[in-house]
Amino acid sequence: MRLVQVFVPAGELELVLETIEDAGVDYAVAEETxxxxxxxxxxxxxxxxxxxxxxxxxxxxxxDDDSYTIVTAAETIVSDRTDDLIGQFSGTRISREELQSRAMDLAPAASTYYVLLVVSTIIATAGLLLDSAATIIGAMVVAPLMGPALAASVGVVVDDDELATRGVTLQIVGLLASVATAAVIGWVLRGTVLLPPGFDITTVPQIQERITPNVLALFLALGSGIAGVVSLVRNVGSVLVGVAIAVALVPPAATAGLGIAWGHPTVVVTAGTLVLVNLLSINLTALLVLWLSGYRPHRGASVERVYGRLRSRVVVLLVAIAVLSLVLGAVTYGTYQTASVEHDVQTELESMSDDPVFAELQFRAVGVDYELIDIYTGDVPSVTVLVERPPGQQEPPDFAESVRERLEAATGHDLDVAVELVDTQRSES
Known part of the structure; x- marks a missing residue:
């Protein structure tokens, strides 16, 4: 329930009371002296x-706009009359005015916003370098990204240009600040005793997850945008939703910053693409859900103009997401291809170990060097095979060629195969 209080300007009490009675709701009047x-x-x-x-x-x-109208949430109302009111006005979403007010409150002051975002990025960067999912999630609790993401969409739908501009600005500048913060941290830590010599960020699983994004990553952003709007318009808890939005944005932004620090263009491009796709998807779903929920400008004459602006933004967002999704699609395809080659190599080597043609030779895949970028540069996968050979046993003629042909037939790819033969003795108790 809500308690609406109207400070009635002098001479307009009768107008206010007639309007309330036409609405069919109860009221009480207190003289203001x-x-x-x-x-x-x-x-x-x-x-x-x-x-x-x-x-x-x-x-x-x-x-008159000079009057005050205050809307407050009533924690408890003890009356049987409320049942009739609730039955008369069905629905669960908050009013346009409450929505606008909450969106403004969710977007904190710029100084507070940037401080919290930088702190969140510092923690998230440490979590990425430590490969700690718990640390990354903890950093997301601090990140204040939900407010600007929703404020931008609310501002567009209710025709509040100042709120929309502020939301967009906070999002863009905030994510650039995240990238820059992570880049500085990476540059400072690189080569220090805090990281092992020759540390390669692309081998860290938490970072690898952000530089090999799958098309399915879109579902996190789309779901976060929908959940954010629902939590806002239904006036329910939004802390966990804010975490989901932050997870979609801060870790990949920090990964892009680390890519800059380590001089990895591929890391910057893939992680940066993931950030942009998630950012645009959150804003797109927020705009659509707010409009479909029935929110409009309070001035009827502005509805058509706002609808035109909304339609233009949706088209731009859809086109941008589609273009960027091509990169995600390429990464998804490339990741599948590299994983497929590694799987096929391992499966064939196991089969060769059981093949009587190779007697007691045991095949082990030491490594398959086939990166995402190799898919599109046409580089041949490089496979190193370790073969355990019992003492005194000789390998078949043209052994390396036979191994290469078997692996190429299994993978359907040309391969560069190196075979390492090791005489092995085993002692069993």
Whole structure:
């Protein structure tokens, strides 16, 4: 339930009361004597779904903007009359005015926002370098990205240009700050005793996850955007939703920064693409869900103009996501191909170990060097095979060629195969 209180300007009490009675809700009037500008305070208990129609009725009746209308959440109302009100006004979403107010509150002051985001990025960068999922998730609790993401969409839908611009600016500058922060941290830590000599960021699983993004990664961003709007319009807890939005944005942004520090263009491109796709997807779903939820500007004349702007933004976002998704699709295909070659090599070597043609030789895959970039540069996969040979046994003629041909037939790729023969003795108790 909500408690709507109207500070009625002098001479407009009758207008206010007629509007309330037309709306069919209960009210109470208290005389206002502390200031000559207002003659009364009218208190109106209503369900959340009734707030927006009531405020629109006041506006249509010509109630001056100089009056105060306050909407507060009523924790408890003890009355049997509320059942009739709730039945009269069905719905669960909050009013347009409450939505706009909450969106403004969710987007913190710039100084607070950037401090929290930098701190979150520092923690997330440490979590990436340590390969600690728990540390990364902990950093996401600090990241204040949910507010700007939703504020931008709310501003567009309710025709608040200042709120929309502020939301977009905070998102873009904030993510650039995250990338820069991670790059500085990586540059400072690189070559120090805190990281082992020859440390390669691409071998860290948590970083590797962000530089080999799958098309399925879109579902996190799309789901986060929908959940963020639902938590906002239904006035339910948004902390966990904020974590989900931060997870979609901060770790890949930090990964892109580490790619800059280590001079890995591929890391920067793939992680940066993931950041952009997630950012655009969150904003797209937020815009669509807000509009489909029925939110419009309070001025009827602005609806058509706002709809045109919304439609243009949606088209731009869809095109941008589609273009960037081509990169995700290429990464998904490349990751599948590299994994497929490694799997086929391992499977064939196991089969060769059991093949009587090779007697007691045992095949082991020491390494398959086939990176994502090799798929598109046309480089041949390089396979190193370790073969355990019992003492005194001779390998078949043209042994390396036979191994290469078997592996090429199994993988369907040309391969560069190196075979290492090791005389092996085993002692069994």
């Amino acid at each position: 502390s200031h000559d500008e207002f003659e009364a305070v009218v208190s109106i208990p209503v369900p959340p779904a009734a707030v927006e129609p009531l405020l629109s009725a006041f506006r249509d009746a010509g109630l």
